[in-house]
Amino acid sequence: MVNMVQNNNIGIRVDPATLEQRLRLFLPAHCLLLGEESLRPYECDGLTAYRELPLAVCLPETEAQVIDILRTCHSLGVPVVARGAGTGLSGGAMPHAHGVVLSLARFNKILRVDRTARIAVVQPGVRNLAVSEAAAPFGLYYAPDPSSQIACTLGGNVAENSGGVHCLKYGLTVHNVLRICVVSIEGEVFEIGSEAPDAAGYDLLALMIGSEGMLGVVTEVTVKLVPKPELAQVVMASFADVAQAGDAVAAIIGAGIIPAGLEMMDKAATAAVEPFVKAGYDMNAEAILLCESDGTPEEVAEEIARVTEVLNAAGASDIRVSQSEAERLRFWAGRKAAFPAVGRITPDYYCMDGTIPRKRLAEMLSSIAAMETKYGLRCANVFHAGDGNLHPLIMYDASKPGDWERAEAFGAEILELSVALGGSITGEHGVGIEKINQMCVQYATPEIEAFHRVKAAFDESGLLNPGKAVPSLHRCAEYGRMHVHHGDVKFPELERF
Amino acid sequence: MLTAHSLDDIVAAVRNAHAAHAPLRIRGAGSKDFYGGLLAGEVLDVSAHRGIVAYEPTELYITAKCGTPLAEIEAALAEKGQMLAFEPPHFSGANAGSASATVGGCVAAGLSGPRRQQAGAVRDFVLGVKLVDGTGQTLNFGGQVMKNVAGYDVSRVIAGSLGTLGVIAEVTLKVLPRPVAETTLVFDCDAAEVIRKLNDWGGQPLPISASFWHDGQLWLRLSGARAAVEAATGKLVGNSTVNPEKHWNSIREQTHPAFAASPLWRFALPSTAPCPELEGLRAIEWGGALRWYVGEVDGDHAAMRAAAASLGGHAVLYRAPESLRCREGAFAPLPPALLALHRRLKKAFDPAGILNPGRLYAEF
Numbered sequence: 070m071v072n073m074v075q076n077n078n079i080g081i082r083v084d085p086a087t088l089e090q091r092l093r094l095f096l097p098a099h100c101l102l103l104g105e106e107s108l109r110p111y112e113c114d115g116l117t118a119y120r121e122l123p124l125a126v127c128l129p130e131t132e133a134q135v136i137d138i139l140r141t142c143h144s145l146g147v148p149v150v151a152r153g154a155g156t157g158l159s160g161g162a163m164p165h166a167h168g169v170v171l172s173l174a175r176f177n178k179i180l181r182v183d184r185t186a187r188i189a190v191v192q193p194g195v196r197n198l199a200v201s202e203a204a205a206p207f208g209l210y211y212a213p214d215p216s217s218q219i220a221c222t223l224g225g226n227v228a229e230n231s232g233g234v235h236c237l238k239y240g241l242t243v244h245n246v247l248r249i250c251v252v253s254i255e256g257e258v259f260e261i262g263s264e265a266p267d268a269a270g271y272d273l274l275a276l277m278i279g280s281e282g283m284l285g286v287v288t289e290v291t292v293k294l295v296p297k298p299e300l301a302q303v304v305m306a307s308f309a310d311v312a313q314a315g316d317a318v319a320a321i322i323g324a325g326i327i328p329a330g331l332e333m334m335d336k337a338a339t340a341a342v343e344p345f346v347k348a349g350y351d352m353n354a355e356a357i358l359l360c361e362s363d364g365t366p367e368e369v370a371e372e373i374a375r376v377t378e379v380l381n382a383a384g385a386s387d388i389r390v391s392q393s394e395a396e397r398l399r400f401w402a403g404r405k406a407a408f409p410a411v412g413r414i415t416p417d418y419y420c421m422d423g424t425i426p427r428k429r430l431a432e433m434l435s436s437i438a439a440m441e442t443k444y445g446l447r448c449a450n451v452f453h454a455g456d457g458n459l460h461p462l463i464m465y466d467a468s469k470p471g472d473w474e475r476a477e478a479f480g481a482e483i484l485e486l487s488v489a490l491g492g493s494i495t496g497e498h499g500v501g502i503e504k505i506n507q508m509c510v511q512y513a514t515p516e517i518e519a520f521h522r523v524k525a526a527f528d529e530s531g532l533l534n535p536g537k538a539v540p541s542l543h544r545c546a547e548y549g550r551m552h553v554h555h556g557d558v559k560f561p562e563l564e565r566f
Numbered sequence: 567m568l569t570a571h572s573l574d575d576i577v578a579a580v581r582n583a584h585a586a587h588a589p590l591r592i593r594g595a596g597s598k599d600f601y602g603g604l605l606a607g608e609v610l611d612v613s614a615h616r617g618i619v620a621y622e623p624t625e626l627y628i629t630a631k632c633g634t635p636l637a638e639i640e641a642a643l644a645e646k647g648q649m650l651a652f653e654p655p656h657f658s659g660a661n662a663g664s665a666s667a668t669v670g671g672c673v674a675a676g677l678s679g680p681r682r683q684q685a686g687a688v689r690d691f692v693l694g695v696k697l698v699d700g701t702g703q704t705l706n707f708g709g710q711v712m713k714n715v716a717g718y719d720v721s722r723v724i725a726g727s728l729g730t731l732g733v734i735a736e737v738t739l740k741v742l743p744r745p746v747a748e749t750t751l752v753f754d755c756d757a758a759e760v761i762r763k764l765n766d767w768g769g770q771p772l773p774i775s776a777s778f779w780h781d782g783q784l785w786l787r788l789s790g791a792r793a794a795v796e797a798a799t800g801k802l803v804g805n806s807t808v809n810p811e812k813h814w815n816s817i818r819e820q821t822h823p824a825f826a827a828s829p830l831w832r833f834a835l836p837s838t839a840p841c842p843e844l845e846g847l848r849a850i851e852w853g854g855a856l857r858w859y860v861g862e863v864d865g866d867h868a869a870m871r872a873a874a875a876s877l878g879g880h881a882v883l884y885r886a887p888e889s890l891r892c893r894e895g896a897f898a899p900l901p902p903a904l905l906a907l908h909r910r911l912k913k914a915f916d917p918a919g920i921l922n923p924g925r926l927y928a929e930f
Contacts, residue, residue, distance in 0.1 A: 183838070184769060185765045185766075185769065185838050186765065186836055186837060186838040187765075187768060187769055207769065208769065208770070209769065229715065230715045230719070232713055236713070237712070240686070240690065241713065243690075243719065243722070244686060244690050257903050258903075259903060259904055259907070260901075260904075261904075263834075263878065263879065263880070264836040264878050264879075265834040265835045265836050265839075265855060265878060265879035265880060266682070266687065266834050266852065266855050266856065267676070267678075267687060267726065267834050268834075268880065269880045269882075269897050269898040269899075269900060270897070270900050270904065270908055270926070270927070271723055271726070271727055271731075271908055271911060272676075272689050272722055272723050272725060272726055272727075273723070273904075273907070273911075275689055275719050275722035275723050275725075276718055276719060276720070276722075276723050278719065279715045279718070279719050280718055283718075284718075296768075296769055296770055296771040296772075297771070298771055299771060319624035319625075320624075322623075322624045322625075322626060323623060323624040325647050325648075325743030325744070325746070326743070327742065327743065364771065364790075364791065364794055365771065365793065365794050365797050367791075367793030367794065367796070367797050368790065368791040368793045368794035368797075370793065371791050371792060371793045372791060424711040424712070424713050424714060425711065426622070426625050426710065426711060427624065427625060428622075428624070428625065453713075456711075456712035456713050457625075457711050457712060457713070458712075458713045491709070491710060491711070492709070492711050492714075493709055493711055493713070493714035493715075493716050494716050495714070495715050495716050496711070496713035496714065496715065497713055497715060498715070499715055500715075500716055500717070504716070507716075508716060508717065511716050511717075512706075512716070512717060513706075515703050515704070515705055516705050516706060516707065516717065519699070519705050519707075519720070519914070519915070520717050520718055520720075522914035522915075523718050523720065523911065523914055524718075525910075525914070526907065526910035526911045526913070526914045527907070527910075538717075539717065539718075
């Protein structure tokens with residue numbers, strides 16, 4: 070099922086021939102894709118339910134070309150959607166029908182790895198894992214590890230403020246990026262942040278990271294590298310009740326332990342994963358917890374002992390500690406393969422990304438169970454339990470009429486409950502086009518207006534990734550009315566807005 | 567002077583000031599009055615808008631009204647074995663009378679203490695703010711959860727903005743458990759050697775939580791699991807010391823003699839930067855990334871700034887007579903394009919330019 074998305078208030082529609090002619094003035098033929106066949110691979114990102122064909126895809130190789138592309142689009146009033154590997158899960162890189170996709174795929178060089186300063190300077194098209202691989206000979210690595218790390222790029226990570234299973238202890242992208250070079254829609258180049266701490270002026274780095282390509286196009290990223298821990302070990306605990314597992318998470322944190330990773334999977338998730346991965350999960354457990362400890366061997370032993378004690382006291386029915394690196398990786402393999410494993414048992418799945426205060430977990434999971442009945446769809450839950458980031462995987466079949474609409478409504482209800490429980494609609498995947506309506510639930514009019522003013526301070530023309538991340542007030546008003554008029558949330562085609 | 571006892575008071579004061587185009591000088595305890603540029607406008611004292619709103623140790627956050635004393639927050643956290651990991655300086659010693667540094671001022675100033683090299687800066691721990699913008703509108707950004715990428719991350723930008731984007735009415739900070747074990751080692755070495763040593767150690771999995779060099783002596787604090795601290799102590803072979811807490815507190819609060827200098831320059835540099843050809847190096851912190859210099863009141867201030875910039879960093883005229891800070895600017899000048907962006911952002915939150923004008927940069 071394909072959703073056509075509203076074109077927002079960009080009124081001017083450029084003549085494609087004029088655009089092509091202008092781009093050809095400075096872009097060599099191999100840097101410009103035109104025509105449906107070439108453009109089709111770019112019609113969506115990791116959120117395949119939303120698709121759109123752009124007018125053109127630009128694949129610049131130099132910063133000068135990026136500047137020229139942006140200047141050209143600015144002068145012609147053409148929307149620009151920047152794109153990394155296209156692994157995003159919220160449609161943030163979905164093209165604009167009257168716009169250009171600016172792919173940073175060819176900005177794929179690691180410019181410098183400085184062992185002593187513990188930094189890497191990379192181009193935005195460099196893959197996340199490639200940074201850690203380049204740093205490995207020095208005993209260093211780049212900490213944020215989104216599950217797509219073999220494919221996703223640093224530029225995309227900056228745009229989305231990506232997390233991963235280790236961000237409880239090591240932070241998100243915003244905590245691990247020191248400096249970026251950015252080109253504005255007007256073609257102006259900014260250096261934001263610094264290798265030195267506390268760069269002068271406002272912390273624009275915090276604003277740029279997670280801004281979903283709305284404020285500028287990143288052409289260079291300097292990241293912090295950290296020493297690789299000598300050892301990592303994982304404790305796997307089974308629970309007969311999800312509420313008990315949730316309480317165990319709070320008990321670990323309450324005991325003063327910040328594990329390197331703290332993940333939970335419910336029974337539906339382990340049932341999907343185990344036949345696929347054979348990780349050795351307890352199939353009788355209602356929930357399993359994976360708690361990783363890293364550091365020196367002595368430190369790990371000390372922490373594992375404390376964690377085990379807390380988990381026992383919290384009522385774990387079974388506790389296993391990985392006894393080798395192979396076993397540790399096997400325990401994790403199931404968690405890391407949760408998405409593809411669910412993909413094996415259902416034609417399609419829809420991954421949500423809400424965050425909630427950890428103590429509301431049991432409430433959230435019982436509500437999700439009720440929604441499964443309400444919408445007639447199954448849902449498996451994997452959870453970055455340590456930081457309250459829940460990924461319900463709603464299973465549906467796109468070929469069945471009405472299935473996607475129900476999945477989307479199911480997802481919307483989860484997100485809105487996340488907000489009601491004191492959390493957020495997105496922990497690490499971004500708003501993109503997917504959660505644009507739920508922004509109206511999380512934020513009131515004054516904040517939405519403030520976001521638009523921030524956007525205008527960077528991009529007055531509104532040409533960078535229009536229609537994403539921050540909804541128009543008109544859209545929020547429509548969404549609010551819909552909620553009032555239809556108690557049973559129903560999402561009509563988006564063009565009607 | 568205007569005194570705000572509540573959010574409504576803050577809103578009313580800002581609305582009036584906005585309508586009258588009358589500048590406001592936002593003030594908590596005034597413990598950071600020395601920091602930054604011009605202090606202009608009628609004082610809006612927000613120290614009476616105080617109190618911890620929510621503290622959930624197992625959710626790792628605390629929410630407090632802007633006037634809440636840092637000391638009160640730290641006491642509440644200590645009771646549960648937790649801390650503000652960025653170890654903010656209070657700068658409200660005996661001289662400030664009874665006034666105690668506030669959490670609002672702490673976030674507005676964006677100053678972090680010795681543990682920054684291990685834990686991160688103030689902005690790394692800001693989860694959400696309730697902000698009264700320059701038109702008197704109350705805005706809520708971020709929240710109380712660790713991960714939240716909905717909307718631009720305005721709350722982190724507020725850290726270090728010195729009240730120029732809005733009055734922080736309430737703030738939510740991430741908190742962390744206190745380390746189980748802590749020990750301090752002392753080494754004799756010169757400045758060049760200390761830069762080399764600290765960067766060398768920084769590349770190893772050692773639990774270094776603070777470093778301070780002054781006058782030929784390097785102090786190193788190790789914090790973490792007991793086993794990790796013991797292993798590192800064995801590996802690094804330094805001298806032990808008595809009463810290290812008092813020492814680290816004197817670094818954090820800058821009561822240590824190394825900081826008794828004026829004008830005091832704060833150099834933020836890449837940690838590996840060599841020592842610039844400058845007289846007056848007083849101290850080195852943060853694994854080599856923070857260095858303190860004493861300058862001269864009628865010295866070549868541009869040369870100080872140029873020295874820092876040439877090494878990839880920037881210099882702040884940190885403690886100096888107000889007249890000098892206002893004349894030279896406290897902070898490193900911004901390139902024109904970046905300055906223009908700052909002005910547009912300032913305008914987005916404070917269109918009339920009434921909040922702490924000139925405190926960050928003379929241009930706004």
